[in-house]
Amino acid sequence: MKRLLIILQDLRGGGAEKMMVRLATALTDAGNDVTLLMLTDTGVNSACIDPRVKRVELHSARSSRAVPALARFLRQNRFDALLAALTHVNVVAIAAAMLSGTLARLHVSERNAFSHDKHVNPALAVRTAYLLAPLLYRLIPNPVICVSRGVAQDLVDTTITRAQDVTIADNPVLDNDFRDKAPGRPKHRWLSKKTTPVIVAVGRLARQKGFDVLIDAFARLADPRVRLIIFGEGALRTELLEQAVALGVADRFDLPGYTSDPLAEVAAADCFVLSSRFEGSPNALVEAMSTGTPVVSTHCPYGPQEILDNGAIAPLVAVDDPDALAQAITVELTLSRDANRQARIDAAARFVSACAAKTYLDALLGSQSS
Known part of the structure; x- marks a missing residue:
């Protein structure tokens, strides 16, 4: 049994936090003693922590x-390996590991497209972290764990990070037995008592997610019966609602907020849409595919191209x-729901927790993981 530490800022509702909680469980299932450490406080994802995880x-x-x-x-607690997630947390972890003499056991991870993500948060401390991170990535002994090939290549292409400074590990998005589990019952009234086609999207209400483009595409659909639900919270809520009013679709559009069971909602929908401007490896897309629901995605950097096999699994x-998004949605709503369903589910299976745990253990422990 190895003692493993995962370092996060907090456990709020972001995808990275959710994936680290899932990874903690998967690493525990693999026979390890796992601790989740939050630099600040807890958050909504704390409810998902396995009781075996400290x-x-x-x-x-x-x-x-x-x-x-x-x-x-x-210094006071010896771990066999340390894993930090998100750029600003990586910088903090590297500094602390240097001071405590544990740098050899530290691994950091990048969860998003670095060249795009560095522009999102204007806070001085975050901007400073993004300036320091590439230099530190050249100096630390272990390669940066990236969630997709695109994220790794972006880091190499746009910073001083070298190819030997990065490695890749998939997110632990799905339960190992996801194929055998029936989805829960949707809670949204348009899905629990569905009378018309419903499109669903999931994510933070932020510019990165491109929900403004999705609402624009939705307004261009020829079928006036179609409805759109976007599950998530964020700063753009009022702006998106005003856009729906301006486009005359407010009566067919809803922003119900955060959902504790997105799989149940997506499984009942007629189409899932990822409209992002950039990603790292979009977990919501994988989750949607696992339900068999038809999906449409933007060809954004990075992740969808790899997940959807360059458009062979679903439209990019x-x-x-x-206009292109509206056309792709229209096609998916016209086709049989079962068209290419098994291909979507099979492609999602790559992201089961057991596979991710093995990859991470190999990265964290090397020969010690066997």
């Missing part, structure tokens, strides 16, 4: 101020092109 909260006011506390914790359309 948790530690440093309660730092900001992640950037957590270096001394994290260094003390690392240009980013920021509402």
Whole structure:
């Protein structure tokens, strides 16, 4: 049994946090002693933590101020391997590992397209982290774990990071027995008592997710019966609602907020759409595919191209092109729901937790993992 530590800022509702909670469970299932450490506080994903996984909260006011506390914790508790997630957390973890003499056991991970993600948060501490990270990635002994080939290549192409400084590991998106599990019952009224075709999307209400383009595409659909639901929370809520009003589709559009069981909602829908401008490896797309529901995705950097086998599994359309998106959605709503269903499910199976756990253990422990 190996002692493993996963370092996060908190456990809010983001995809990276959700995947790290799932990874903690998968690594525990593989026979390891796993601890989740949050630099600040907990969050909504704490409800999903397996009771076997230990948790530690440093309660730092900001992640950037957590270096001394994290260094003390690392000196006082010996782990066989450490894994940090998200760029600003990686920088904090590297500094703390240097101070505590544990750098040889530290691994960091990039969860998104670095060249795009660095522009999202204007906070000085975050911008500084993005400036420092590539230099640190050249200096640390272990390669950066990236969630897709695209994320790894982007890091190499747009920073001083070298090819030997990166490696790849898939997200643990799905339960190992996902094929055998029936989806839960949807809670949204348009899905629980469905009378018309319904399109569903899931994600933060942020510019990255391209929901403004999706609403534009939705307004261009010829069938006036079709409805659109976007599950998620975020700063653009009011703006998206106003856009729906301006386009005359407000009565067929809903923003119900965060859902605790997105698979149940997506499984009942007629089409799932990923409209993102950039990603790392979109977990929502994989989850949607696992239900067999038809999907449409933008050809955004990075992830969808790899997941959908260059469009062989499901349509890929240009980013920021509402006409193309509307056309692809129309085609999917016209086809039989079972068209290419098994191909979608089979492609999603690559992202089961057991496969991810093995890949991460190999990356974290090398020969010690066997």
